[in-house]
Amino acid sequence: MGAILRVRFHGNYLTGGLVFCLLNFLIASLVLDSRGLQAAEVNVYSGRKEALIMPVLNRFTEQTGVTVNLVSGKAEQLRERLIVEGRNSPADLLITADVANLHRSMVAGLLQPIESEILSRRIPLIYRDPTKQWFGLSLRARVFVFAPDRVGRGELSTYENLAEPKWRKRIAVRSSSNVYNQSLIASMIATHGITNTENWARGLVANFARSPQGGDTDQIRAVASGEADIAIVNSYYYGRLMDSSRKRDKGLVEKTA
Numbered sequence: 001m002g003a004i005l006r007v008r009f010h011g012n013y014l015t016g017g018l019v020f021c022l023l024n025f026l027i028a029s030l031v032l033d034s035r036g037l038q039a040a041e042v043n044v045y046s047g048r049k050e051a052l053i054m055p056v057l058n059r060f061t062e063q064t065g066v067t068v069n070l071v072s073g074k075a076e077q078l079r080e081r082l083i084v085e086g087r088n089s090p091a092d093l094l095i096t097a098d099v100a101n102l103h104r105s106m107v108a109g110l111l112q113p114i115e116s117e118i119l120s121r122r123i124p125l126i127y128r129d130p131t132k133q134w135f136g137l138s139l140r141a142r143v144f145v146f147a148p149d150r151v152g153r154g155e156l157s158t159y160e161n162l163a164e165p166k167w168r169k170r171i172a173v174r175s176s177s178n179v180y181n182q183s184l185i186a187s188m189i190a191t192h193g194i195t196n197t198e199n200w201a202r203g204l205v206a207n208f209a210r211s212p213q214g215g216d217t218d219q220i221r222a223v224a225s226g227e228a229d230i231a232i233v234n235s236y237y238y239g240r241l242m243d244s245s246r247k248r249d250k251g252l253v254e255k256t257a
Contacts, residue, residue: 041067045082047075047096075101075179082110095137100179100186102134141235142184145220148257150229159188162230163203171204172219172228175212180234217241224255 046053050072057068073081075096082089082105094110096102105111111133119128119135127136144156162171174181188197209228214221219231220238238256241249 041069042092043069043071043090045071045073045078045091045094047073047078047094047101053095079105079108079110083108098179098183100183102129106133142180142232143235143238145223145231145233145238145256147223147226147229147255153257156230159184160192160200162207162232163200165203165207167207167230169207169209170229171207171232172209172222172230173212173232174215174219180216181232184232220252220256224252 044057050070054070057070060066061068069090071078071081071091075098078094078096079101082091082094085091094105096105106129111129113132114135115132116135120132123135127139128134146156161167176182176185185197185201188200192200209222216231216233216237219228219233220241222228223231238253241253244250
């Protein structure tokens with residue numbers, strides 16, 4: 001293994017047996033040197049919150065005896081750190097979120113292919129890089145959260161539908177500088193082309209209830225308060241509110257769907 005094994009694994013909300021198994025297979029494939037001897041430790045750079053990923057890494061250590069050295073940070077910070085460290089980086093594995101971050105890491109030359117029969121068999125082609133520079137670990141959806149007293153379920157259908165005039169001044173979404181929305185736009189371009197996507201984006205912007213601000217949870221709060229009728233958010237933000245025991249969070253769930 002070279003100075004840095006530049007492999008990136010796309011992870012979101014790391015919980016569950018499947019995630020553990022896939023991550024286990026991946027790390028195990030990294031801790032074998034060219035002679036087939038198992039390394040004593042592996043260095044993981046992670047853009048996911050430590051509280052979410054540590055249970056998975058701890059289980060890996062329990063089952064293999066391999067120590068996992070974790071460095072946590074935001075995706076942009078970790079990417080810059082890898083660039084600065086160059087070939088002297090101790091990193092073996094990067095876990096990050098969103099395909100845009102994976103693409104940026106690949107363009108920056110921070111990735112290299114990994115050959116793994118298990119990963120190739122377990123992960124569908126659509127969720128891994130054709131050149132095997134990254135593998136998708138888990139999925140999330142970018143969904144609509146709405147006020148059920150002002151929006152009927154039957155009124156909601158597609159992203160394309162959100163550009164229609166009936167949603168004028170009713171939609172809340174975070175800034176387009178955020179990677180989540182950039183990936184959404186990229187998927188629209190891949191499906192409909194640049195011109196059609198530009199036209200759709202103009203219609204969507206015309207329907208904003210307010211200037212983009214805050215994170216995904218702030219968009220849900222805007223719907224609950226009546227400032228907007230629909231919010232575009234990642235699914236797990238709403239899931240965390242549903243799981244929360246805090247009265248404030250329960251209030252948001254009661255007023256939205």
